[in-house]
Amino acid sequence: MSLSKRQASPSLLALGVLVALVAVLLAWQRPWSSSDSSASSDDSELDARLRSQLTAASAASDPLAWAEGFGPDGSRVAAASWAARLALGVDDVDLTLVSVGDAPDRSDGTRSAVVRVSWSVSDDAVLGAAEEATSTIGARVRSAGDGRAVDLLGFEPSSSSSSPDSVPLWLSGDVTVAGSETLPVVVVAGGDGPGVPGADALAGVGEAQVRALTATSGRAVVVVPPSRDSAGAVLGRAPADLGSVAGVATTLPGVGLPAVVLNPAEFERMDPRGRQVVVTHELTHALTGVVGTSAPTWLVEGFADWVALHDDTAPLATSAGALLTQVAQSGPPDALPTDEDLAWPTSGAAYQGAWLSLVVLAKEHGGDATVLEVYRSVVGGAPVSEALAAVGTSIDELTRQWGDYLVYNASTVS
Secondary structure (H helix, E strand, O other), rough: OOOHHHOOHHHHHHHHHHHHHHHHHHHHHOOOOHHHHHHHHHHHHHHHHHHHHHHHHHHOHHHHHHHHHOHHHHHHHHHHHHHHHHHHEEEEEEEHHHHEEEOOOOOOOEEEEEEEEEEEOOOOOOOOOOOOEEEEEEEEEEEOOOOOOOEEEEEEEEOOOOOOOOHHHOOOEEEEEEEEOOOOOEEEEOOOOOOOOHHHHHHHHHHHHHHHOOOOOOOEEEEEEOOOHHHHHHHHOOHHOOOOOOOOOOOOOOOOOOOOOHHHHHHOOOHHHHHHHEEEHHHHHHHHHOOOOOOOOHHHHHHHHHHHOOOOOOHHHHHHHHHHHEEEEEEEOOOOOHHHHHHOOOOHHHHOOOOHHHHHHHHOOOHHHHHHHHHHHHHHHHHHHHHHHOOOOHHHHHHHHHHHHHHHHHHOOO
């Protein structure tokens, strides 16, 4: 008996159609292929475009070619940095992309990048010739609207390092150079703060005070950022780390002169006298060549205040009130201020003590000339004990005389 073929039932036909539809949908939607692959492709393109732009900017010999490396919306940053390059004598710039963030991390759609910058300074640069400098810094970038470029919108300390490099002055914003040949004043303008109004005049007075008392021929530069944040970027420090510090004498990459960087946030709190004392104090460090030396902190800080307050007419209760109050309550310190006493944060009493130790040195052992002799000798490398012995005293004798002076003057503080 022969057997005939069985016909497919309607339910089996429907199942076959359903299977075919599912297969088509799977092939179209590719659920096994993550959407991250598209994002990864976009990120790779952004990375490649940014690398290409930075390479082109590094080779630029004119402002238009330089601007092409910054993208359409980066033109303002490009113009400011090119002008700063010319003003500060910056040559041989090389910009290299280290990394770029995986996604925008701010509400404006920008993402962070890390860029290594190297540059040199011409021999006749206003800030002094310097060896080739390198900084690894942060940048804010965003895909340009045309999709064919990346906008480079600004520079900042790198967030990828616990101790970030400083942002070069010529990448910090609009730069104006004022002051004198021996003390240029670099004002960095920006939208994040007012800076320090009258900084040029403060620097001029401070320079005159230092030179009149010390006869130094040293040169330095004063840097005036627009805000605490900008000051931190120039110094390579978190803004919070500046605390109540109003000025810092330091060295900056690519700058051949000792630099004084001001903190505008603290200057806003000061009266004119206080502002001048700060500027003269920091200029004393910079102009007398003490930046980077190993001279004892009490002598370095005491001498800077000794210069800044040398002709001050304010009563001692104003200039040393914190220390004299402590002495009136607890007696004089057993020793001159230590490095720990003078480390930030400080009440100010330690700085007042360091200053008054040199007031006493002058009063008891030969006047201004003695203070200058001791300071120059120690900054030049001599031990403090040797320098004091050369003027007929010692640490022990100076400390005793200093304590007596404090006790006597503390009795007048009410």
